[in-house]
Amino acid sequence: MAEDLSSVKAVSEDHMKKAIQHLETELVKIRAGKANPQMLEGIVVDYYGAPTPLNQVANINVLDARTLSIQPWEKNMLQPIEKAIMAANIGLTPQNDGTMIRIFLPPLTEERRKELVKRCHHEGEQSKIAIRNIRRDAIEQIKKLQKNGLSEDIAKDAEADIQKITDKYIGLVDKHIASKEKEIMSV
Numbered sequence: 001m002a003e004d005l006s007s008v009k010a011v012s013e014d015h016m017k018k019a020i021q022h023l024e025t026e027l028v029k030i031r032a033g034k035a036n037p038q039m040l041e042g043i044v045v046d047y048y049g050a051p052t053p054l055n056q057v058a059n060i061n062v063l064d065a066r067t068l069s070i071q072p073w074e075k076n077m078l079q080p081i082e083k084a085i086m087a088a089n090i091g092l093t094p095q096n097d098g099t100m101i102r103i104f105l106p107p108l109t110e111e112r113r114k115e116l117v118k119r120c121h122h123e124g125e126q127s128k129i130a131i132r133n134i135r136r137d138a139i140e141q142i143k144k145l146q147k148n149g150l151s152e153d154i155a156k157d158a159e160a161d162i163q164k165i166t167d168k169y170i171g172l173v174d175k176h177i178a179s180k181e182k183e184i185m186s187v
Contacts, residue, residue, distance in 0.1 A: 004145055005158050012138040012162060016131050016169040023127040023173060027180045029090075030116055030123075035062045035105055039092075040070075045077070045084040054084065063102070070094070070101040108184070116184050124177040128170055135166040 028038045037060040044051045054060070058072040058081060072078055078096050085094045085103070094101045108116070139159055146155040 005142070005150070005154070008138050008141045008145075009158070009161060009165065012134050013165050015134045016165065019127050019130040019134070020169060020172055020176070022130075023123060023176055026123045027120060027176060030119055030180065030184070034065050035068045035103075037062060037068065039090065040068070040085070040088075040103075043084050043088045043090075046080050047077070054081065057081065066105045066107070068103040068105070070103070072100075075099070113184050117181050120177050120180045120184070124173050127173045131166055131169050131173070135162055138162045 025041075028036070029041060037055075040054055040060055043054040045054050045057050046052075047057050054070070057074070057077050058070045061069045061071070063069050070081060072081055078098070078101060081101055082094045082096050085092065085101070092103050092105065094103050139162060142150075142155050142158050142162070146152065
């Protein structure tokens with residue numbers, strides 16, 4: 001029984017760590033004014049009929065604080081890359097000069113900054129929901145163990161431990177969102 005409980009706690013904490021990692025990757029994609037190649041992560045290009053990540057068909061570099069360059073390994077990939085960036089709907093317009101694609105990041109307006117902050121809060125809320133669902137699943141597992149003979153006191157202690165772990169990770173989500181918000185709103 002004791003090893004089952006520790007397993008439930010360990011699995012729950014592991015899943016919550018993964019929820020935080022997912023939040024971090026999503027927050028990196030939200031631009032805060034500086035060019036970052038990770039902004040283009042998740043864009044898939046049609047490479048001879050096969051969907052392929054952009055970073056596997058081209059080099060992505062930062063030219064300056066507001067410019068990204070995409071140098072395809074094959075010249076005939078310029079159009080598909082351009083289409084994929086437009087289809088990704090990330091608010092960036094690629095400019096094709098025949099040999100490479102440049103993406104100029106416009107300076108952020110106050111309105112755009114507020115939209116990005118809203119998006120950050122949405123991502124944070126999604127992470128909190130995931131963490132709460134993990135907590136709910138863990139508590140259900142503890143209740144099943146209780147039906148199979150686990151004492152009520154131990155079950156209550158385990159539920160309290162799960163709640164502490166949940167609070168810790170919800171706090172981490174809030175910290176991530178606050179730091180990203182500060183980064184976006186700083187001019």
